[in-house]
Amino acid sequence: MSNLLPLTLKVNGEEKTFLASPHASLLRVLRDNYYWDVKCGCEEGDCGTCTVLLDGKAVKSCITLAHNCAGHEVWTDKGLGYNDEITRMIQDAFVECGSIQCGFCTPGMIVAAKHYIDHGGIADRKEIRKAISGNLCRCTGYNKIVDAIYKVAVELGREVR
C-alpha cells in the first residue's frame, strides 16, 4: 500500500516531479524536498505556519494531501519573495516594522498577508486581524505584524477614507 508514487507539482513556478506516498501531506513533501521556508508547527491545521498558496489561495499544507494537488500550482513564501512584487513589499514591511521575533510564524504570516492583499485587502486593522486569524504568533502580540500589513495596504493606496 504505502508505495511511493510520482507526483508532478508546479512549485514556485517550476514544474517538479517528486516521489511521495499517498499518505504524505503537502507540507511533508515540500520539506522533504528542501523547501524549508515552509515551517512545520502543529501539523493539525491550527497554527498556520505551514500556509502556502495553492492556485492563488492560502491553504494549510499540513492538512492538504500532496497527491491531492497533482498538477496544481504551489507558491511558498520564499518563491513568492523572489518573484512577486507584493510579497517583496510585505517582507520588507515585516523587517521595517519589527514584525519578526523568533520568526517561526513569519512564512505563514506573509503568505496569509499576500492572500489578503491579493483579494482586495484594505488598510483596516480589524480586517487584517481577521485575515491572519488562522496564523498563531507567540512572540509579537500581533501588533507589529498588523502594522506591517497595514503599511503595505497604505503603500498600495488602499486607505480607508
Place this chain on the structure above:
Amino acid sequence: MTTRILATEFDYLKPATLEEALKILAEKENVRILAGGTDVIVKMKVAGMTCDYLMDIKGIDALDYAKLDDKGVFHIGALAKLSHLEKDPVIAERYPALKEAFHLMASISVRNMATMAGNFCNASPVADSVVPSICYNAVLTLASVRGERTVPVEKFFLAPGVTVMEKDEMLVDIALPQPEANSGDAFIKKTRVRPDIAKISVGARVIRDGEKACFCRIAMGAIAATPAYLEETSALFVGKKVTPELIAEVAAHASASIRPIDDNRTTAEYRVAIAEVLTKDALTEAWRNAGGEL
C-alpha cells in the same frame, strides 16, 4: 500520538464522475470521502480515524456549484467551498444568517479548502453552517447506486460524527428553499477568539404576519449530541403578539429545555445561562429583520 504522519494506510482513489464515485462506495468496504480535508485529515492524524480507501471527490467538477434553480430553490453542491459561498451574492441577499455563519467559521486558509457539505458530514454538534440551515428548512440529497433520497437537515444527524447516511451513500446537494417575504433571521456564535469553534451558537428565523409571527424556527449548536432544532420553543413564538415579554418567555423556555455538557470549551452551566441571552438577542434581531417592531 504524532501529527507528522497519517497513522493509517489507505489506497487513494480519485473518481472523475459521480457515477464512478458511487460505484466505489457500493463495491468497496471502509471508504472515506475526502473533499476539503480540513476535518478528515486532522481526524486521521489525531483522533485515530482509519480507512482502507480514501476517495478524493475533488475531481468531480459537476459537484462544484452554487446556483438557483427555476423554482427559486438555491442549491449548493458537495464541493462548493466556504470561501466561495461566503461571497455568493444570492446567499448574502437571501440567507444572511448563513453568510454570517460562514464569516465566523475558522480562518481564511481553512475556508479556502473546506466545503459546506463536509461541515455537515463531519456531523459535529457545533457545526456552524448547520445551525442556520436548520432555520432555513434545508433539504439534503443523498445519492447512491440505488438512487437518490432527500432528508430534512434536522433529521440528518444521529450522534457526534454519525448521520443517517448509509455506507454507500454520499451527500451531493444542499437545497435551501426560497425565503418568504416578511421573513427575518439571525445567527449568533459565542467564542473566545474569532476563529474558534463555538462555545454555543444560536440561529433564528421568523416570518412576520402583522404583529404576530406565523412561523419560527430556532436552532442551537453545542447544546446536545447533534445540532438541535428547538421545536417546542419555536412553537411558543408562533401566533402571539410579539413583545419583549414574549421574547423573554421563549428565551427562558429555550434555556430550560436544553441539557448541554461540560467540555474543554466551556461548562454546561455557562451554556444554559448564555442560551437564554442569545436566544433573546437572536429572536429580537430576526424579528427586526422581518420588519417587526418591538
